[in-house]
Amino acid sequence: MSKVNKVVLAFSGGLDTSVILKWLQDVYRCEVVTFTADIGQGEEVEPARAKARQLGVKEIFIDDLREEYVRDFVFPMFRANTLYEGEYLLGTSIARPLIAKRQIEIAQKTGADAVSHGATGKGNDQVRFELGYYALQPDIQVIAPWREWDLTSREKLLSYAEMHGIPVEMKKKQGSPYSMDANLLHISYEGRSLENPAVEPEESMWRWSVSPENAPDEAEYLDIEFAGGNAVALNGNTMTPAQVLTALNQLGGKHGIGRLDLVENRYVGMKSRGCYETPGGTILLRAHRAMESITLDREVAHLKDELMPRYAALIYNGYWWSPERRAIQALIDSTQENVNGWVRLKLYKGNVIIVGRDSKTHSLFDETVATFEEDAGAYNQADAAGFIKLNALRLRIAANRKKN
Numbered sequence: 001m002s003k004v005n006k007v008v009l010a011f012s013g014g015l016d017t018s019v020i021l022k023w024l025q026d027v028y029r030c031e032v033v034t035f036t037a038d039i040g041q042g043e044e045v046e047p048a049r050a051k052a053r054q055l056g057v058k059e060i061f062i063d064d065l066r067e068e069y070v071r072d073f074v075f076p077m078f079r080a081n082t083l084y085e086g087e088y089l090l091g092t093s094i095a096r097p098l099i100a101k102r103q104i105e106i107a108q109k110t111g112a113d114a115v116s117h118g119a120t121g122k123g124n125d126q127v128r129f130e131l132g133y134y135a136l137q138p139d140i141q142v143i144a145p146w147r148e149w150d151l152t153s154r155e156k157l158l159s160y161a162e163m164h165g166i167p168v169e170m171k172k173k174q175g176s177p178y179s180m181d182a183n184l185l186h187i188s189y190e191g192r193s194l195e196n197p198a199v200e201p202e203e204s205m206w207r208w209s210v211s212p213e214n215a216p217d218e219a220e221y222l223d224i225e226f227a228g229g230n231a232v233a234l235n236g237n238t239m240t241p242a243q244v245l246t247a248l249n250q251l252g253g254k255h256g257i258g259r260l261d262l263v264e265n266r267y268v269g270m271k272s273r274g275c276y277e278t279p280g281g282t283i284l285l286r287a288h289r290a291m292e293s294i295t296l297d298r299e300v301a302h303l304k305d306e307l308m309p310r311y312a313a314l315i316y317n318g319y320w321w322s323p324e325r326r327a328i329q330a331l332i333d334s335t336q337e338n339v340n341g342w343v344r345l346k347l348y349k350g351n352v353i354i355v356g357r358d359s360k361t362h363s364l365f366d367e368t369v370a371t372f373e374e375d376a377g378a379y380n381q382a383d384a385a386g387f388i389k390l391n392a393l394r395l396r397i398a399a400n401r402k403k404n
Contacts, residue, residue, distance in 0.1 A: 013048030040184030070241035091186025097320035100132025114141035128318035135321035186278040212256035212350030219348035229336030252279025338362035
């Protein structure tokens with residue numbers, strides 16, 4: 001065990017990180033600096049300050065990172081239409097590089113020589129946090145208590161808290177039957193009954209959305225305006241990135257949009273079942289693809305779709321700060337200059353239905369060419385014969401060889 005003088009702990013104030021705080025003080029005999037990020041998890045973050053003070057912490061950082069989170073992490077990801085394994089909108093994955101970045105900044109500001117997190121040794125988050133730490137400060141020391149201690153169950157954590165006088169609220173003691181993570185993009189559920197992938201999630205589990213069956217019987221229309229590939233206004237009202245996502249979450253949740261039950265492949269090698277609510281992100285993805293459908297060149301759009309799975313895997317596996325992710329991001333962002341205009345959607349019982357889209361300045365849709373009516377010579381249909389014959393040449397050669 002290396003000597004540590006000061007460590008910056010990612011601190012929520014809950015049972016796990018409260019025990020970690022005390023454990024770091026006792027085992028490493030070091031000063032602990034706490035950092036609590038408000039990234040839209042929907043819970044008060046200020047109680048973490050009181051908890052940290054009660055446990056003897058002198059330097060406490062509580063930062064509102066909601067705008068930075070959406071502007072610099074969520075929106076760049078959505079410009080790529082990112083889905084992991086075809087379904088997952090990466091709500092947990094994309095939050096980790098921001099938390100890692102701010103932890104390193106605080107470590108540098110306070111003169112800390114180590115950082116610590118509460119991720120377990122079975123999950124993806126340990127990889128995401130630590131790849132971020134090392135990319136931003138290569139010589140930083142990382143302390144991951146779940147890989148060191150023997151407090152391997154909730155009961156042992158509660159016993160440790162009681163033994164060391166760590167206050168735990170009764171509602172926190174009872175806890176949720178699920179392991180949950182929330183931020184402005186999503187809320188996730190893992191563990192307990194969900195560990196059997198054959199069992200349907202209980203309706204009472206979901207926090208952000210009504211079931212599609214209980215959603216309003218009347219559809220709601222929504223206009224989203226885009227500029228440079230980013231949503232900038234809803235129904236004509238200009239908003240900041242965090243305001244856009246907050247409003248879309250409320251609308252999506254109201255209409256039962258964004259629920260996902262997924263068995264995914266973790267980076268550490270195991271399959272894991274998780275359930276997710278991403279109401280605003282689900283709407284935003286559909287709208288952005290609709291906006292690109294009339295503003296992006298065909299081959300550029302197809303190239304983006306080819307790169308997206310690789311880009312998604314980089315984020316899921318924790319390589320946000322890698323040179324390859326930055327390179328792909330530069331290409332993606334270069335395609336978004338002309339992704340400007342508006343998309344109209346209809347929200348109805350779990351569905352996001354595109355009903356209109358337009359770009360006054362950058363639409364590549366030419367009605368005079370695409371029309372089924374008289375096109376006044378804009379397109380010579382006879383040209384298609386040569387086009388088809390040239391593209392069929394290799395097929396004809398192969399067929400002749402087979403016949404002969």
